[in-house]
Amino acid sequence: MPPACLLMGTLWLLLAALNPAWGSNNTLPLVMWHGMGDSCCNPLSMGAIKKMVEEDLPGVYVLSLMIGKTIAQDTENGFFLDVNTQVSMACEQLAQDPKLKGGYNAMGFSQGGQFLRAVAQRCPSPPMKTLISVGGQHQGVYGLPRCPGETSHICDWIRKMLNSGAYRDLVQKHLVQAQYWHDPLNEDLYRTHSLFLADVNQERMVNESYKKNLQSLEKFVMVKFLQDSVVDPVDSEWFGFYKPGQGTETETLQESALYKEDRLGLAAMEKAGKLVFLASEGDHLQFSREWFDAKLLPYLR
Ligand SMILES: *[C@@H]1O[C@H](CO)[C@@H](O)[C@H](O)[C@H]1NC(C)=O
Numbered sequence: 637m638p639p640a641c642l643l644m645g646t647l648w649l650l651l652a653a654l655n656p657a658w659g660s661n662n663t664l665p666l667v668m669w670h671g672m673g674d675s676c677c678n679p680l681s682m683g684a685i686k687k688m689v690e691e692d693l694p695g696v697y698v699l700s701l702m703i704g705k706t707i708a709q710d711t712e713n714g715f716f717l718d719v720n721t722q723v724s725m726a727c728e729q730l731a732q733d734p735k736l737k738g739g740y741n742a743m744g745f746s747q748g749g750q751f752l753r754a755v756a757q758r759c760p761s762p763p764m765k766t767l768i769s770v771g772g773q774h775q776g777v778y779g780l781p782r783c784p785g786e787t788s789h790i791c792d793w794i795r796k797m798l799n800s801g802a803y804r805d806l807v808q809k810h811l812v813q814a815q816y817w818h819d820p821l822n823e824d825l826y827r828t829h830s831l832f833l834a835d836v837n838q839e840r841m842v843n844e845s846y847k848k849n850l851q852s853l854e855k856f857v858m859v860k861f862l863q864d865s866v867v868d869p870v871d872s873e874w875f876g877f878y879k880p881g882q883g884t885e886t887e888t889l890q891e892s893a894l895y896k897e898d899r900l901g902l903a904a905m906e907k908a909g910k911l912v913f914l915a916s917e918g919d920h921l922q923f924s925r926e927w928f929d930a931k932l933l934p935y936l937r
């Protein structure tokens with residue numbers, strides 16, 4: 637190495653040592669979206685994960701999305717606010733945040749996983765670089781076997797609404813979970829009436845900009861929980877689902893028409909090495925810090 641280079645290197649090292657934040661600011665910001673029944677800022681969930689990421693990546697900017705004006709509204713909106721409206725609200729927040737101008741990584745928990753995918757598909761600016769879906773349901777759910785957290789009374793009610801008519805306009809408009817309810821026995825009803833999921837999954841038509849925008853991700857990481865007792869079918873966390881027409885046999889993403897016809901660009905992404913399928917032992921959203929640091933952190937550096 638020529639002496640000048642050596643000197644510059646030494647100088648840089650010295651500066652970096654004097655200011656620990658220097659050099660670490662290259663870490664992309666992280667945007668998180670919480671799951672059903674949760675909020676942006678619950679110290680036991682999103683708050684704890686935000687803190688963990690900030691410890692792991694000193695100087696990183698972490699934005700945990702709040703949908704609404706208060707934490708209570710944010711939780712309530714996770715059940716009752718039209719998902720398309722929620723996605724627009726998120727896009728607006730991201731576009732207005734000067735710290736995200738250069739791009740960001742995103743990590744969605746449970747339904748936040750599919751909502752952030754919609755953000756990637758609909759709102760290319762600022763650019764999302766890596767999307768991590770932690771237990772997200774990319775082909776929706778057909779059943780709510782168990783609800784996480786302390787929201788079981790709401791869950792019982794939601795289950796009744798979904799079973800009695802998830803695709804009725806009134807239910808679609810006002811119940812978040814109905815918008816990713818996917819009834820494999822009634823694929824036509826799903827295709828025509830699902831206001832959110834059927835749209836982002838290109839069931840009615842192929843929106844070329846969804847395809848292009850999703851493919852501009854560097855990585856799309858999907859985490860599945862092997863003992864998940866909340867999501868039915870759990871295959872949805874890896875973009876699989878029940879085979880059309882019945883509710884017992886499942887198919888993988890790669891076996892689906894969505895992939896074979898490459899309506900969303902996922903086959904092209906897999907070919908380009910952009911899809912990552914991770915499995916975690918444990919129930920829905922249950923992971924250890926060791927697992928997080930070993931498996932997910934590398935995608936956030
Ligand atoms: C780097 O990050 C630290 C910690 O968040 C912050 O105090 C500092 O202003 C940042 N520096 C730059 C150049 O953005």
Ligand SMILES: *[C@@H]1O[C@H](CO)[C@@H](O)[C@H](O)[C@H]1NC(C)=O
Nearest residue numbers: 757758759842843844845846
């Ligand atoms: C495709 O999606 C974009 C982004 O949401 C939207 O603006 C556009 O209207 C859609 N195109 C069609 C043909 O629906």
